Amino acid sequence: MKFAAIDIGSNAIRLQVTTTIRTKGELNFKKIEYVRFPLRLGQDVFNTGAISTQKKVKFKKLMKAFKILIDLYEVDDYMACATSAMREAKNGLEIVKEVEEEIKLKIKIIDGATEALLINNAINTFLDxxxxxxxxxxxxxxxxxxxxxxxxxxxxxxxxxxxxxxxxxxxxxxxxxxxxxxxxxxxxxxxxxxxxxxxxxxxxxxxxxxxxxxxxxxxxxxxxxxxxxxxxxxxxxxxxxxxxxxxxxxxxxxxxxxxxxxxxxxxxxxxxVPEVGLKDGIMQHLYLRNTEKEKIKFS
Missing domain, CATH: 3.30.420.150 (Exopolyphosphatase. Domain 2)
Incomplete structure (x- = not known):
């Protein structure tokens, strides 16, 4: 199966596409595409309380590009999560709605607790x-x-x-x-x-x-x-x-x-420093909601 995760952060926005591979009975996520774009939405939001028109235009272009890649890779499921900057922006919900209507890409604005939960799930395999x-x-x-x-x-x-x-x-x-x-x-x-x-x-x-x-x-x-x-x-x-x-x-x-x-x-x-983040937690969530739970590793 193929999954795509979009992490819409305050400093940069990331897209990762992975495929699931079984190695010696264990499930691994193999990265097949990764794009990071330094849009820095937080600079607008923390100074003015909203995402500027200029960055809104760039954000929509980026989401369109990501949607094209998701479609080209024919992923089985995807999830786009927006964190601090988008949830604090006065026009955050408005932008998310416009992206869904114009680009057909759904974005979830998640709270800090959900963000922490997704990342914690990704790091558990590295802990004693x-x-x-x-x-x-x-x-x-x-x-x-x-x-x-x-x-x-x-x-x-x-x-x-x-x-x-x-x-x-x-x-x-x-x-x-x-x-x-x-x-x-x-x-x-x-x-x-x-x-x-x-x-x-x-x-x-x-x-x-x-x-x-x-x-x-x-x-x-x-x-x-x-x-x-x-x-x-x-x-x-x-x-x-x-x-x-x-x-x-x-x-x-x-x-x-x-x-x-x-x-x-x-x-x-x-x-x-296990070198995993929100995108990896999203991948795990996508797998679990599409299949039965089992041991997962990231690669």
């Missing part, structure tokens, strides 16, 4: 059920925090603190204090026994820059070291020397500050 975890998902407009114990979600909360929001100076001290208070209260019983799990494009890139291999942990000290290394570079050097996308080069430091702060509040000494 005997250990305690704090899942940190930093997006452009929000951060989702989830406590996981024994493979089960114990508590989860979404905060309006994100890389683009922080870059645009729209993350309030009150929200930071609320996130700190929640983290300390939820993690206090685990102390140093809790391990962080990081998802999001920025932590993936920081993990890569720290020269870590898949399956390894990145310590808090190593994360701070790579942050310091990147912080000293100009945006231009980050693009040219580190080969970061322009829309990654400016938000990677604000994002790293969120991961580091949460890890410090939780007394987490290391972080696992």
């Amino acid at each position: 059920r005997k250990k305690n975890y704090l899942h940190i998902d930093v997006g452009g407009g929000s951060t989702e925090l989830t406590i996981i114990k024994g493979g089960e979600k114990l508590s989860s909360k979404s905060f309006k603190v994100g890389s683009v929001r922080r870059l645009e100076h729209h993350d309030s001290p009150v929200m930071w204090n609320n996130m700190k208070k929640w983290t300390i209260e939820q993690c206090s019983k685990y102390n140093a026994s809790i391990t962080a799990v990081g998802t999001g494009g920025n932590i993936n890139k920081l993990f890569e820059l720290a020269l870590k291999q898949k399956g390894e942990r990145m310590t808090l000290i190593q994360l701070k070291d790579v942050q310091g290394f990147v912080r000293k570079m100009s945006i231009e050097d980050r693009i040219n020397e580190l080969q970061l996308n322009p829309d990654r080069a400016d938000v990677i430091i604000p994002a790293s500050e969120i991961y580091i702060a949460v890890m410090e509040w939780a007394h987490a000494k290391s972080i696992i």
